[in-house]
Amino acid sequence: MTVDWWTPVLAFLGGGGGAWLSYRAARRDTVARQEGERHDLTQREGQGRREEWGRRFTAALDDIASDEFRRRELGRTVLVHLSGSELATAEERELADVVLERGALLEDDGDVLPTPPEGILVDDLRVEEDDGDIRKRR
Amino acid sequence: MTEHVIKVSRDQIQSAKWLIELRGGEDKVSPLIRKIANAKRPAAEQSSEFEAS
Numbered sequence: 001m002t003v004d005w006w007t008p009v010l011a012f013l014g015g016g017g018g019a020w021l022s023y024r025a026a027r028r029d030t031v032a033r034q035e036g037e038r039h040d041l042t043q044r045e046g047q048g049r050r051e052e053w054g055r056r057f058t059a060a061l062d063d064i065a066s067d068e069f070r071r072r073e074l075g076r077t078v079l080v081h082l083s084g085s086e087l088a089t090a091e092e093r094e095l096a097d098v099v100l101e102r103g104a105l106l107e108d109d110g111d112v113l114p115t116p117p118e119g120i121l122v123d124d125l126r127v128e129e130d131d132g133d134i135r136k137r138r
Numbered sequence: 139m140t141e142h143v144i145k146v147s148r149d150q151i152q153s154a155k156w157l158i159e160l161r162g163g164e165d166k167v168s169p170l171i172r173k174i175a176n177a178k179r180p181a182a183e184q185s186s187e188f189e190a191s
Binding site for chain 2: 072073076080084093097101102103106107113122123125126127128130131
């Protein structure tokens with residue numbers, strides 16, 4: 001008699017436990033899948049941002065080589081701004097640094113200002129902006 | 139002591155200024171770059187004097 005009473009109870013508990021375990025497993029799978037999808041989305045977004053950053057960086061470098069002063073100046077502005085981004089690698093920051101340093105030392109005729117100019121102390125130099133009047137002097 | 143004059147273009151000046159901005163201060167660049175960034179336009183009378191001579 002006692003055995004007859006416990007059999008359905010044990011069956012019920014067994015069924016309930018099995019269902020609970022199935023639910024837990026299914027839920028774990030769902031959470032893992034959602035996390036995987038979120039990770040993929042984040043990764044795709046990161047790649048997209050990085051690609052867009054790369055396009056802008058390349059465009060800024062192109063602008064610096066433009067014939068128009070205004071465009072060159074905008075190129076330098078964008079280059080410095082992009083170099084401060086978390087998306088920039090150390091190598092790209094160094095490239096921006098080299099481009100600007102070279103741009104500061106490179107004269108219109110392609111010569112590079114020596115550092116310091118032959119045997120002259122930098123303190124003894126007066127640096128002036130070259131304008132039309134000065135060009136007449138040369 | 140003789141003062142030596144170096145003439146630089148606006149592009150050189152702007153590049154030097156942006157380099158200072160990129161590196162985060164004038165103390166992070168060479169003295170020559172600092173001088174280029176702070177280059178002044180020559181005084182008008184200086185230019186006239188030269189053309190007259």
